[in-house]
Amino acid sequence: MSVVFADIQAAQGRIAGQVDRTPVRHSRRLSQLTGAEVWVKYDNLHFTGSFKERGALNRLLSLTEDERRRGVVAASAGNHAQALAYHGGRLGVPVTIVMPEGTPFTKVDGTRSHGATVVIKGSDFTGSTTEAHRFRDEEGLVFISAFDDEGIVAGQGVCAIEFLEDAPDLDVLIIPIGGGGLIAGCAVAAKAMKPDIRIFGVEAEMYPSFAARRAGVDSKCGGATIAEGIAVKDVGDIPFAIANPLVEDVLVCAEEDFEKAVAFYATYEKSVAEGAGAGGLAALLRYPEKFAGMKVGLVLCGGNIDARMLAVVLNREMVRERRLLTYRILGDDRPGMLSAMAAVIGGLGGNIIDVVHNRLALDVPAKGAEFDIMVETRDSAHADEIGQALKDKGYALRMG
Known part of the structure; x- marks a missing residue:
């Protein structure tokens, strides 16, 4: 092995006082949501926003x-x-x-x-x-x-030393994999400090380079992913050689998983995560049965996400949860029509965000109009309640 625990300890001493020691906190909310006991290390709080x-x-x-x-x-x-x-x-x-x-x-x-x-x-x-x-x-x-550098790997391993010093009872670490520097360094350090700890990696579905190399198959990588920080077509030779024998499994996550994890960090932990930085939580949310009842450590390894993209992700999660949806209603194009529909929606506590009239669609009668009404609801049940109320009032609901 090209990087050993002594190298990581030396790196810890070398960088001491020049890099923040980031906090580790137990998350009651994420624990309730996943069925595991979840600890998060907030590496997004580094001055430059990531573990790097x-x-x-x-x-x-x-x-x-x-x-x-x-x-x-x-x-x-x-x-x-x-x-x-x-x-x-x-x-x-x-x-x-x-x-x-x-x-x-x-x-x-x-x-x-x-x-x-x-x-x-x-x-x-x-x-x-x-x-x-x-x-x-x-x-x-x-x-x-x-990532493909022994000095880089040794430095990244300091993350695991800090994590286990602050949360020594962890059973599992779940760590995102791009080039492999973080998981390689952390695996060496964690296994040296606690030999029975289990190490899991996380890759984006579009860039499964570590998993493919481990399986001995060609890596088919490419595409625009929200987890651009781990969008690496070829895992590094040095970190792969170090990490492969120490990593129990590599969990592959879809775009929806990363989006949900980013949204959950913002909503429940009040903390900003970029797509790759939320990878550990993405895997825990997608594969909760693997970690039920375990003490799980997640490295929130980066928070550098564009404000626009963060807004898009949060809104998309609201759409998935049907807390933001569009009711498409076919009706007469006459005065008071929109007001009457708004009264139904508002009367049940729906918050109208946007309204679009479509009078030119050829499948709409010439004397009619299609109304796209975007509404914020409390939850899916509330969305159904509003939809049913609109139907009960005689409105032809095309989509809800």
Whole structure:
């Protein structure tokens, strides 16, 4: 094994006082929802918003004086970028970051704000890595992988040391997998501190690179995922070799799972999570039977999500729960029609958000209109109550 517990302990000492020790809290609400006893480590509270700071700083502190002078380059969708940029700026190390096209604005702006040079190049992480290697070869910069680097892995493992020091009774850790740096470091540290602890990984359905490599099949990766922080087509060689024998299983989650987890963190924990950062909770929500009654540790490993995307995710979850839905009603186009429908909805406590008239649809009579009324409800039962009341009043409900 290329990274051992002593390396992670050394990293902990090296970065002490320069990286926040993030809090660990027991979540009564998430425990009630999932049937497990859930502890969350809030790595979204790091200064740059993700767990990446530990590994980035540990790696930067290992540079020679000549390497510091030349500067470093990395490919990153944002969190590794911001961590390198911030700590590179603190240490006086020039940092160049290559980001994929479509990287969230909050991550691009955050990286630039720390003084790094940002280059947008490549349709995905692989393309950005190719460009970063070009900078390494042509300009003499030191390439620092976001995950395929022993110094990075050792630094990330400090997360598990902190977690188990604060919650020593954990039975399970569920950790998102992109390139594998976090789960590799945490698996080494956790198993050294508590050999019987069980380690589970989480991957996005569109990017199951660790699971595919473990199964010995070609990884079919691609697509736009809300979990862009773990949208990695090829897990790193170093972290895979370290983590594979220590990880019990890799759980694959769909987009809906990540969206629900982001919404639940915001709603129940009052904490902002990006898609990848919510991966542990996504897996727990999708596979609750695997962890029923267990003491489960979740690393909320990042909170860098665009405000617009967060709003979209929260609204989509309201749609799934039928707390936000559209009643499509076919009716006469005459004065007072909308007022009468609104009276039914408002009388039952529905909150009308938006109304759209459609008079031009060819399946609507020329003297009629289609009304799309978007309503906020308390829950699914309330939505049904309003729908039935509209039908009872004689309105033709096309969709509810």
